Amino acid sequence: MAAKTPTEPSAAQVSVIVIGYNDAEHIADAVLSALRQGTQVAEVVAVDDASTDATPDVLRDLAERYARVRVVRREANSGGCGTPRNDGLRRATAPYVMFLDSDDVLETGAVGALFRAAVRHDARVVAGRCVRRELPGGRDVPWQRALFTREAAYGSPAELPRLVRDTVCVNKLYDRSFLDRHGIAFPDGPFRYEDFVFTARVLAAAPRIALIPDTVYIWHVRRSTGRPSISLARDDIDNWRSRLRAHRRALEIFEEAGQKKLTRAAEVKFLDDDLRLYARELGGRSPEYRAEWWRLAQEHLACLDEPALRAARAPARWIARVITAADRPRDLERLVELAGRPARLMPPYARVAGRPVWDADLPGVVLDGLDSKPLHRLPVTVEAEPRIAWRTRRARLRLAVRVYELYGRLAAAGPLTVDIELRHRDDGRLGLTRNAALNPDDDSWTAEVLLGLGDVAAAGGGRPRGVRAAGPDTWDVRVRVRCADSSSLYTAARATGPGLRRTAVPSRQYGLLLLQPYATVGRSLALRLAAGPSAATAVLHRRLRRLATRNTLNTRNRRRNRKRAAVR
CATH class of the missing domain: 2.60.40 (Immunoglobulin-like)
Structure with a gap:
């Protein structure tokens, strides 16, 4: 019988690295979704970041049942996602690697679709469509939809600078030798938004990269959980501080690599995505949070030049200019509406010297482009x-x-x-x-x-x-x-x-x-x-279940806080 080649679907070429911490409820689903990809998956490396719940037992049971499951148990919790992923990278043995979080799953056929594209395009990195699945409703929202409308390959990310907007690492297949050759790894320790830095290191190394329209990753968004993910836990000012830190590090990586197009694209991405995301949540924040958020945003925006502002969409650059010009939080309702999607510009509507401005007392904040844009592109309320x-x-x-x-x-x-x-x-x-x-x-x-x-x-x-x-x-x-x-x-x-x-x-x-x-x-x-009547009754029952779940989570959190206080 002829030896199997790497292009055959049954050839075991991929290591899937699953990381988890205190997620006994979901981690088995993640591991099984990787195993179900078929024999193309050589191994599933499950890294337990020193869990204190039943996660070790779940993983031990999976390893006993499936020979392809290898468990790595950390003795101390790392405080982040980067260190366990790096542990998995060191233990992985296959030529290609993928990453999977314990509360998510791989779509059926994901590994095969990514690997075939890697071979077809001789690509060092292949990215596929990721969808955010809102639970418990099940609504799917595509992540960075515009990037994954068709299959395409690029000799370097600089050919498509918009790639910097896809900051997640889990929807991609990586050539392990490429990562090793360039020394690419995640930030260790309690570093939030480690994906930003890892992705910047990958793109800065200028790999040949392919994109496919296939859905490969299901990102579960559980908003009712008692322990929300980093991307959802934005009510803590440290989250904003961490976001800015990760973005600055990504810019440094692009600049050090001489990737000017990627640097500019990352600056624009921050304005269009990150700044608007956090600004539209300011209405529900405390005065102390708003004041510190404003100060940190001003400090960060001072590093961006005028060409970066002009390259961003109008709502983002108008918001940035208001924050830069005002010494304290102001006009928060208007900023929140302008930061939304769709953007809405609420009154008052002032002009100074015939030019539309944010307000008469901020004449320097000109709403450039407002007089010339076609009506359908204006932030009408x-x-x-x-x-x-x-x-x-x-x-x-x-x-x-x-x-x-x-x-x-x-x-x-x-x-x-x-x-x-x-x-x-x-x-x-x-x-x-x-x-x-x-x-x-x-x-x-x-x-x-x-x-x-x-x-x-x-x-x-x-x-x-x-x-x-x-x-x-x-x-x-x-x-x-x-x-x-x-x-x-x-x-x-x-x-x-x-x-x-x-x-x-x-x-x-x-x-x-x-x-x-x-x-x-x-x-x-x-x-x-x-x-x-039956549909209405079902709605009411679901409402009651959600309330019961919320009460249970609140009770658990109160007990956890009392235990922590007792330890202190």
């Missing part, structure tokens, strides 16, 4: 206030819509009508559309749109009374403003008003409808509708 309206014993949802002026740009275009669209959260399909005429109202335009709840339920596949109902549907409310000059803009409606609460209404067709208008994380309006 459209609000929608939901209320239940009764007519002849039938409940309808009334949306009071307000379109705000923006430095005279809308007045010049002449807003005429507004279309309200419901887009399904899971698949983006259009549920229904309603339109209405816009009426001038001082510096804004208003309209009222009525949505029949039965029509909304039917659009989501709701079933009549007596038939087992489907689960609740979630609809995002989108708005299209049409103007007299034939221009238009399309955006998400900003949720406002007191009507953001769950309401149960009777229905002739469905028996019962449970409606919940709510504001998303970005303050956009969404509608959750359960049609039929």
Whole structure:
């Protein structure tokens, strides 16, 4: 029989390095997802970072059942993810390596798809699509979607500087000899955002890199957990401090390697992504947090030059200029809305010497480009206030819509009508559309749109009374403003008003409808509708389960804190 070559799917060429700490509940799923990739996986190196729960027992059981599982047990916790990954790299024996976190999984066929692309393109690094799966709902949000629309290969990352935006290490296959040759490893110890530094070291070494559109990694986002991941635990100012530290180190790596294009791309990435991400959460932070966040942001922005600001998107560079110009936190509601996605620029709208500026007392913060950008690219604010309206014993949802002026740009275009669209959260399909005429109202335009709840339920596949109902549907409310000059803009409606609460209404067709208008994380309006008594009951049961889980986690945290206090 002929010897197998590395290009054959059954050739064991890949080591999957799984790291975990106190994650006995999920780590088996991670390891098994790697084993199920087939014989192409030579081994799964599971590194336990000195767990104090049942994680060692779970891994020991897996190693006894599967010969390809090798367990590395650290005697002391490292405080981060970098050290256990480095431990795994040192123990791995296959020509290629991948990384996997204990609470995530590899998609079926991921290793094969990545390895075949590595051979096909002679690439040292191959990256595939990663999706963030929101749990328990199961909604998938692609990570850096624009990078993975088609298969492509690049002789160097400098050919596609946007690669710096894909800072995660887990959706990639690495040629082990390439990492060894360039001495590439993770920062050791309690270093947050170690992926930023590792990815910078990889890209700075200028590997031939391939991208594939296949989904390879499922990143589980568990927001209700008692121990959120680093990327979710942003309410601590040390998280922001760590983010800035990791970004500065990435810039240093690119600069030391002479990678000017990657340096600039990383600067722009910080403005467009990191700065906006943290700025849009300032509304819920304490005054002490805001003051220190502002100081640290000013310090970091001082290192960026004007060309970097101009290369970023308008909302990001406007935010950066406000932070740089003001000696303390100010206009936080406006900054939060501008940092959101979609960006919204709230009033007041001031001009100084004919130029649009952030405010009259900050004349140096010019909102450059606002007078020249096409209408559809402007951060126009459209609000929608939901209320239940009764007519002849039938409940309808009334949306009071307000379109705000923006430095005279809308007045010049002449807003005429507004279309309200419901887009399904899971698949983006259009549920229904309603339109209405816009009426001038001082510096804004208003309209009222009525949505029949039965029509909304039917659009989501709701079933009549007596038939087992489907689960609740979630609809995002989108708005299209049409103007007299034939221009238009399309955006998400900003949720406002007191009507953001769950309401149960009777229905002739469905028996019962449970409606919940709510504001998303970005303050956009969404509608959750359960049609039929069984669907409504299921929603209430899930709500009760979430409350019970939250209470259990709070109790555990209180007990843990008492134990820590007793030890001290």
